[in-house]
Amino acid sequence: MRFMIEKSQAGAWLFLCRLLLVVCIAACNWGCTKPKVEVQAIPAGVTVLVLGDSISYGAGAEHGTQDYPTLLASKTGWAVVNAGISGDVSSGGLSRLPSLLAQHRPRLVIIELGGNDFLRQMATARIEDNLRSMVHLVQQADAVAILIAMPEVSLAGRLHDHPLYARVAEESGALLVSSAVSGVLSDDRLRADQVHPNAEGYRQLTDALVTQLRGLGVLR
Structure with a gap:
């Protein structure tokens, strides 16, 4: 009888230990879902890549003088490579990125894509996958990835960022420039x-970028 009680107690302790192990693993997974981003200020002279569409190219103003990558270079001293192409979508940016990383070896990559995807009513899941893949490629190249959130399509009223950018940033560990x-x-x-x-x-977009980049620790 005593043997049966001790055996039962041992089984209960074993069950409790297993339960605690499961809880600890779940807690660790919950706390580690977002990759840690080690951010250091990017000094002047370092190559920064801007991968984007017509907004990065500077459509609506003078390309090469009034676009935000040119203005950003002036304000930061970074060697900014403007790889913005009018009309580009997230899949196009993803296909262009590997060769750009190999060619320029940037320390920081600013991704401004998705607006044309929204206008063409492309599937949100596909856009998220493309952005996530771009961030992964940047991180594999030992560079910091920054997503610029683009607005949801709206016919009137104030525009708001599409929520997918916050999701991708949270899941991938990319930094996010919002609003x-x-x-x-x-x-x-x-x-x-x-x-x-x-x-x-x-000009105001550049000022907003500089302010947020300082807040993110990328720029002093």
Whole structure:
């Protein structure tokens, strides 16, 4: 009888130990889902790649002088490579990225894509997969990935970031610049047309980027 009681107690302790192990593993997984991002300030002279569409190219203003990558280079001293192509979508950026990483070996990659995907009503899951894959490629190249959130399509009223950017940033460990493009395109005075800033819009977009990059620790 005593043997049976001791055996029962041992079984209970074994069950309790297993339960605690499962809880600990679950807690660790919950706390480790977001990769740690070690951010260091990017000094002047370092190569920074901007992968984007017409907004990075500078449509609506003068390319090469008034686009935000050029203005960002002026404000930071970074050697900014503007790889913005008008009309590009997230799948196009993903296909271009490997060769750009190999060619320029950037320390920081700013990804501004997805707006044309929304306009073409592409599947949200596909856009997320493309952005996540781009972030992964950047991280494999030992560079920091920054996503610029793009607004959801809206016919009227103030624009808001599409929530997929926050999801991708949270899951992948990318840094996120939020509300910068949405804020500029919500103001008629800062737009050249419905989807592109004008020269003043790009200037304010650059100021918003610089402010957030400082807050993220990428820029002193």
